[in-house]
Amino acid sequence: MLYVVLFFLLFSLLLYVLLGGADFGAGIVELFSSRKNKLTTRNTIYRVMGPVWEANHIWLIILLVILWVAFPVYFNVIMIYLHVPFVLVLLGITMRGVAFIFRHYDAIVDRSQLFYNWMFRISSLVTPVFLGMSFGALIGGKIILTEDDYTGFTFSELYLWPWFNSFTFLVGIFYAVLCAFLAATLLIGETQGKVRKMFSKKSAYFTITLVLLGFILIAYGYIYEVKFIKDFVSNPVSIGAVILSGLLLIPLWRAIKRQNTLGSRYLAGLQVVLVLFAALYAHFPYIIITAEKEVSLLEGLPPQAVIQNLGIMLLIGGGVILPGLFHLMRSFGMIKIFKSGEKEFENN
Amino acid sequence: MENLDFARLQMAFTLGFHIIFACIGMVMPFFMVVSHKKWLNTRNPVYLELTKSWQKGVAIFFVTGAVSGTALSFELGMLWPEFMKHAGPIIGMPFSLEGAAFFVEAIALGFYLYGWNKLPEKFHWFTGIIIGISGVASGILVVSANGWMNAPTGFDYIDGQFVNIDPVQAFLNPAWFTQALHMTLAAVVATSFAVAGVHALQVYRNKRPDLHKKAFKIAIIFGAVAAFLQPLSGDLSAKDIAERQPMKLAAMEAHYETGTNVPLYIGGIVDEENQKVTHKIAIPGALSFLAFGDFDAEVKGLKDFPEDEHPPVAIVHYAFQIMVGIGTLLMLAGILYFLSLKYKKLFNKKWYWLLFVVLAPLGFIAVEAGWVVTEVGRQPWIIYGFMKTSEAVTPMPGMEFSFYMYLVVYAVLAVTVTWLMRRQIRVLNAVKE
């Protein structure tokens, strides 16, 4: 059952990074659209993301619940030491969520739209940056585990510098660009003609930025001896995955250029899977790397009965939810497998 | 004040904020589907208009509930890391089921909001029902987790460690049923009277009374029935507490001296220092009867418990008085509504509508008061009898900043949501006037 739980943990992490990411990214794409394209982007986002955005973000809650039930020691560490960036993430999620709904459900359309729009765009950018920074802090090696003796450390040493430094900042930006890349690639398939061209261009542009940032990140980690990056680079499987993702950029690039919606979508998703896999593989299960030691995800597991119970709940929950979610995404055209089925739906 | 106090304040404030949206999220979908059904049956366009307007309300409240709930799931860990380290695995079951319920709710909401003219009519309507059912389910599940904090079961406590964990037993703890029943009814009462009040105001001001009377009727029927059952369920809760948490009961009643044939105090000013209650109305034997069904039963007083384990008596007592007072009032209001079905003249009286306007916020005040009774009444324990709140709090200093930030952000949100609702009504009234 531990494997079932681990599977759902990684699965919800992946889906949050992918779907939640595409959702954040949509706001970033809108932010970086020219003034005359902003409205088109906004309407496209509403049409495409609207029905599913709420579901996308529940992956985060599932992730959190799995962590606290099955990995309490690990959860304890991140909740204490990442308190500050999490407050910022929550603030961002709050602003973004309400701005999205307000701008589409306000009964009167007037100047307040301007305010909602900007709040939506800015928080779409800021939230993934802080999320990325939190993740960066976990692997950045700067967290100081005090072992219950908090005297002798300042507030900044314990709660600020571990997540607020140039390495974590790079990780944050990397994740934000990844989100934008995902969103732009997704939106290509949802539009026609000129707008479609615009999103293809955006997607290509974000791909380049992403690759560049990836290189900078690895180079930085290598030069400044970030343990995570060093281990990552010397692990053949991880490096293999990164090289594979590099090679897959070529078909991705072609797909984007040809505005091949399905191909680019799957390839973009695959990129994320590969990068995430590479990042986690080198260090699994040591996902917290602190100044002195590495904390294993599997440290201090709760008794078998708890894991058993959680595993069963997840299997039942998954069995109920995944078909429903799939149906929702298909109905509103997020997943295109049966093209004909969709036509039928639109004619309804 | 210390860090701990700010952490407690923040928890109380954010929970108190969330519960309002959670209640609306649980109950409003049912109003919406009733109105939707009436539209499908009668094709009276007024019902379509009402459904769509309520749907916008549901969307706005839902998202506010969702983001504040997301914040809460983090907060449990961020504010009470030691609590979650031990309790997380034990009460994982309701929370993991709750995750599933949220998902179902979000999926159904996606279908409902975006499904107009796209989905088959029946299926579309049915997704609305699913929103409501999964909302109520998530409410019940999370309350069961809270019930465990009041009545911890499903483990053995050996040498300061929680061992032999049984998640199912923890989930079905002795408090879950009474609490979940009372909470679900409370959500219906609070939301119904609030919605009914909003529409009563429009009738009172004579703005599209045809539409608003229909809306009022849908909401108040739910409310009147639930308000009638609420005190009965409250009595069940009180009896439960008398068994399990005698200290909480004593604090609720500001009852200091152990004795038999104990009187029930109504009102009264609590003097915590001298452990006395003044200016009260005492009903002889009533507390003994309410708690144990016997006028001569012994009820333990606060003086029988170590003083450092007393909850803040005054707050709990006042909060309890407020809840019960409102409960009685709303029950009478419910009866008045059923009377007006017989004496239709009442519907033409201005004061009738004004009365329901005045009652609008009371249900929510009772909800907040009730939670204060439950949560403050449990102090100083976070896990009743096993872990003190002070042992659970985060070691990070500076909680006051976080508290003030939430205060400001949520205040702004609350004002904005209210303003949006007023705009909703304005648009609704502007049509065909």
Ligand code: HDD
């Ligand atoms: C509309 C709201 C509302 C109304 C009218 C009432 N209550 Fe209540 N009450 C709640 C809303 C509520 C609540 C907010 O939902 C609580 C907090 C925790 C819970 O499970 O329900 C609660 C808790 C609560 C508790 C503590 C339960 C615990 O700690 O486990 C008791 C003893 C009562 N109630 C009793 C009553 C009585 C005797 C009422 C008679 C009129 C009453 N309530 C009306």
Ligand code: HEM
């Ligand atoms: C939404 C309705 C709720 C409200 C309004 C509410 C209210 C409160 C209040 C007023 C406090 C502060 C008590 C004090 O420190 O004096 C508190 C504390 C707390 N509540 Fe609740 N509560 C609610 C539901 C829940 C639920 C469902 C859970 C858990 C699943 C929960 C978990 C906690 C925890 C962990 C604390 C902090 C520790 C403590 O003070 O005991 N609450 N809540």
Ligand code: HEM
């Ligand atoms: C008695 C107290 C509570 C009740 C009755 C309650 C009920 C609900 C309901 C009905 C919703 C659905 C949202 C809506 O329709 O507006 C919701 C949302 C949520 N609640 Fe609560 N809740 C309570 C306390 C808590 C606590 C203590 C937590 C944290 C652990 C929590 C976490 C959440 C989360 C994460 C969501 C968002 C789900 C989504 O995105 O749809 N709730 N709650």
